[in-house]
Amino acid sequence: MAGDDITKDSKKLDEFINKVDEIETLVKTLKYGEDKDVKQAMQKADEIIAKNQAQLNEKLNQTEDEEEESKEPLPSTKTGFSKTVINKSPSTAPPPSGPQPMAPPDQLGFMAAMEADARERAERRKVGEKKANELKEKGNEEFRQGNYEKALEFYTEGLTHIKDHLALWTNKAQTNIKLGRYEDALVDCDWAIRVFNNSMKAHVLMGKANLGLRKYKEAREAYKKALECDPTKQNLINDYLAEVDRAERTQQEEDKAKEAFQAGDKGPVALLQQLQKKDQLPIYYSGGFQIMQNFLKNNEERTLFRTEGGFQIVNEHPCFSKCFSASPKSLSKEELDMLNSGLCMFSLACEDNEKNQEVFLCIEGMPDKLMRFMEVKMKGLGRVLKSSCVKILHTVTISVIGRSLVFQKFDISRLLTIVFNLIRANDDAALTAGCVLNNLALDNKFKQQLRDKIEISVIPAFENLLKEGSSKQSVLPSCVSTITNLSTDVVIRKKISDRKDLWKILLDTVSNHKQKLPQPISVELVEACLGLISNLTHEQTSMNFKEFSLPICKQCLMICQSLKHYKLMVSRSLGILSHILPYSIPSVDWFCDNVGVEVLVFILKNDEESANRKFALKALTGCTQINDHARIFVVDHKGLGTLIKQLQCEDETVIGNAALCLSHCTQVPKVCAALAKTDIIKDLLVLARDGKKSGLQQNCAILIAKLAQGDKRHLERLRELHGIDILHDCMKYLK
Numbered sequence: 001m002a003g004d005d006i007t008k009d010s011k012k013l014d015e016f017i018n019k020v021d022e023i024e025t026l027v028k029t030l031k032y033g034e035d036k037d038v039k040q041a042m043q044k045a046d047e048i049i050a051k052n053q054a055q056l057n058e059k060l061n062q063t064e065d066e067e068e069e070s071k072e073p074l075p076s077t078k079t080g081f082s083k084t085v086i087n088k089s090p091s092t093a094p095p096p097s098g099p100q101p102m103a104p105p106d107q108l109g110f111m112a113a114m115e116a117d118a119r120e121r122a123e124r125r126k127v128g129e130k131k132a133n134e135l136k137e138k139g140n141e142e143f144r145q146g147n148y149e150k151a152l153e154f155y156t157e158g159l160t161h162i163k164d165h166l167a168l169w170t171n172k173a174q175t176n177i178k179l180g181r182y183e184d185a186l187v188d189c190d191w192a193i194r195v196f197n198n199s200m201k202a203h204v205l206m207g208k209a210n211l212g213l214r215k216y217k218e219a220r221e222a223y224k225k226a227l228e229c230d231p232t233k234q235n236l237i238n239d240y241l242a243e244v245d246r247a248e249r250t251q252q253e254e255d256k257a258k259e260a261f262q263a264g265d266k267g268p269v270a271l272l273q274q275l276q277k278k279d280q281l282p283i284y285y286s287g288g289f290q291i292m293q294n295f296l297k298n299n300e301e302r303t304l305f306r307t308e309g310g311f312q313i314v315n316e317h318p319c320f321s322k323c324f325s326a327s328p329k330s331l332s333k334e335e336l337d338m339l340n341s342g343l344c345m346f347s348l349a350c351e352d353n354e355k356n357q358e359v360f361l362c363i364e365g366m367p368d369k370l371m372r373f374m375e376v377k378m379k380g381l382g383r384v385l386k387s388s389c390v391k392i393l394h395t396v397t398i399s400v401i402g403r404s405l406v407f408q409k410f411d412i413s414r415l416l417t418i419v420f421n422l423i424r425a426n427d428d429a430a431l432t433a434g435c436v437l438n439n440l441a442l443d444n445k446f447k448q449q450l451r452d453k454i455e456i457s458v459i460p461a462f463e464n465l466l467k468e469g470s471s472k473q474s475v476l477p478s479c480v481s482t483i484t485n486l487s488t489d490v491v492i493r494k495k496i497s498d499r500k501d502l503w504k505i506l507l508d509t510v511s512n513h514k515q516k517l518p519q520p521i522s523v524e525l526v527e528a529c530l531g532l533i534s535n536l537t538h539e540q541t542s543m544n545f546k547e548f549s550l551p552i553c554k555q556c557l558m559i560c561q562s563l564k565h566y567k568l569m570v571s572r573s574l575g576i577l578s579h580i581l582p583y584s585i586p587s588v589d590w591f592c593d594n595v596g597v598e599v600l601v602f603i604l605k606n607d608e609e610s611a612n613r614k615f616a617l618k619a620l621t622g623c624t625q626i627n628d629h630a631r632i633f634v635v636d637h638k639g640l641g642t643l644i645k646q647l648q649c650e651d652e653t654v655i656g657n658a659a660l661c662l663s664h665c666t667q668v669p670k671v672c673a674a675l676a677k678t679d680i681i682k683d684l685l686v687l688a689r690d691g692k693k694s695g696l697q698q699n700c701a702i703l704i705a706k707l708a709q710g711d712k713r714h715l716e717r718l719r720e721l722h723g724i725d726i727l728h729d730c731m732k733y734l735k
Contacts, residue, residue: 672710
């Protein structure tokens with residue numbers, strides 16, 4: 001039995017020692033960072049501590065119970081129980097002859113040590129986090145200043161203090177990407193994802209690193225995982241994916257160009273080598289640039305032009321670079337001609353090739369050089385050269401990436417001043433300058449940059465263009481379209497709508513050019529001005545809206561009546577009326593007194609364009625809400641059937657307006673009785689129940705309530721269809 005006890009105790013001791021060894025290994029890992037996954041080691045240690053503590057408590061309780069059971073009663077004395085027990089069997093063990101071996105540490109002492117170590121570890125982590133964050137801030141400052149190597153040192157040092165610092169890993173990855181060390185960046189991203197798997201930034205950076213390595217499939221996968229981390233960033237991820245598509249397309253173009261070159265198509269390359277000859281006359285280079293234009297007819301040739309150093313001509317060519325950096329007025333006729341030929345060559349090289357556009361616009365000093373040549377006032381070849389510069393800008397602003405680079409590289413205020421001056425100059429560059437302006441206005445970043453400058457750098461110049469009429473007439477529609485595009489931004493639209501002079505100028509332009517129809521430029525200009533007015537009339541709270549609503553309605557009604565064959569004019573006029581009539585009582589009263597309702601009902605019944613019918617219905621709803629004549633005319637001219645027909649439309653906005661217009665018409669006494677012969681209650685109940693838009697449900701509910709109040713047959717039908725609950729719900733909408 002004694003042997004069994006010894007064996008049992010030995011096994012328990014071995015188990016205990018194994019647990020001690022396991023915990024000590026984890027402690028070393030936590031203390032010295034030997035394990036790659038520190039967080040897992042911490043969790044493992046905590047689990048072991050908790051498990052051993054539970055076992056210890058159980059063992060202690062069991063031991064205490066056993067000791068109590070094994071105690072023998074003490075011998076009795078006269079004074080009670082003696083605590084002295086005489087051992088009558090002397091020990092046979094030899095006396096101790098030296099120091100005794102230490103017994104294994106008891107579990108209570110070990111657990112106390114572990115708790116102390118945990119506290120020490122927590123304190124060390126706190127100190128490490130503080131130091132790591134300090135180093136992170138230092139690294140961020142160096143990164144902002146472009147000192148990427150120094151930033152990388154700070155981030156790396158920070159990770160020696162704490163390894164599971166997500167921001168340090170992602171910042172380190174971003175810095176390595178800036179330095180072109182894409183493999184290192186992927187390692188950093190992998191560590192960041194280990195720290196926090198749902199880090200969108202880590203997945204995005206992994207996508208960028210793979211893109212740098214031309215691993216397009218892996219880049220797309222990383223970006224898609226980033227979107228899974230934050231589905232609200234769909235637009236941002238779409239931009240990243242578009243960047244991957246562009247990079248892959250660029251590589252494919254380069255591969256094709258290389259194949260063409262190896263197959264013997266060496267014309268552009270040989271010519272580029274010829275153009276690098278030194279000490280030649282400007283006319284020699286001018287002729288070479290013109291010949292080169294014949295080799296830039298497709299993307300393969302344009303890509304080959306880039307890969308073989310064609311754009312290096314700007315800063316490295318023996319003659320072009322010197323002349324392009326000089327003052328335009330100091331150049332000879334031959335030098336100006338050479339520059340013009342070279343710029344035409346670059347313009348062709350950038351056409352439909354985003355990578356070429358990027359390389360060209362990123363050439364050091366390029367924006368300043370282009371703007372300097374566009375600013376100078378010169379005749380002859382100077383004007384031609386100016387036109388070539390504007391043409392390059394137009395070429396690059398057609399693409400999204402080109403516009404983005406223009407915003408990054410150019411002084412936008414200076415560029416706008418140049419473009420408006422070119423438009424007002426009434427020369428060959430005016431129309432192209434107007435197109436450049438219109439292209440830029442399509443981009444949201446451009447709108448955001450202009451928000452604080454629009455009243456200074458754009459609107460006054462635009463007003464002068466329309467008012468003076470001195471600029472080239474063909475460019476005016478493009479300029480108006482530019483302001484129309486800008487006015488889609490809420491902040492900019494508010495600022496434009498506060499310009500009283502602009503409202504007046506637009507109305508005068510429409511009135512004057514209506515009389516010049518059918519001249520093409522007048523048609524374009526009237527259509528463009530109506531488009532801008534349509535955007536401005538979304539600002540119904542503006543004082544200018546209230547002041548100009550009536551004169552605008554007069555112009556629009558005249559167009560709808562007498563210029564029906566100008567479909568775009570009619571459509572935009574109807575859109576403007578749908579914006580104004582629901583919000584302007586004076587306009588409604590004039591409109592209804594001048595056969596305006598008749599025009600709207602006719603369009604609603606007969607126009608083939610669904611957009612026109614939609615605008616007409618909304619405008620008619622505004623009229624019937626306010627004016628008795630409008631309601632009576634609709635009822636007396638078979639308008640009820642037309643409105644009921646609109647309830648079958650797929651567009652819920654149209655259905656909602658039709659229901660609202662019908663509810664206005666129920667104020668005419670005979671309407672509710674007339675509609676009792678139809679099954680309109682059933683249709684409205686279905687719409688009120690199943691409609692997705694709250695406005696549609698509300699308007700249908702209002703119409704149900706008014707019909708039920710106006711004729712008891714509708715109420716009976718409502719009860720038959722168990723629709724009383726809907727009626728009760730809609731009563732709150734009645735005024």
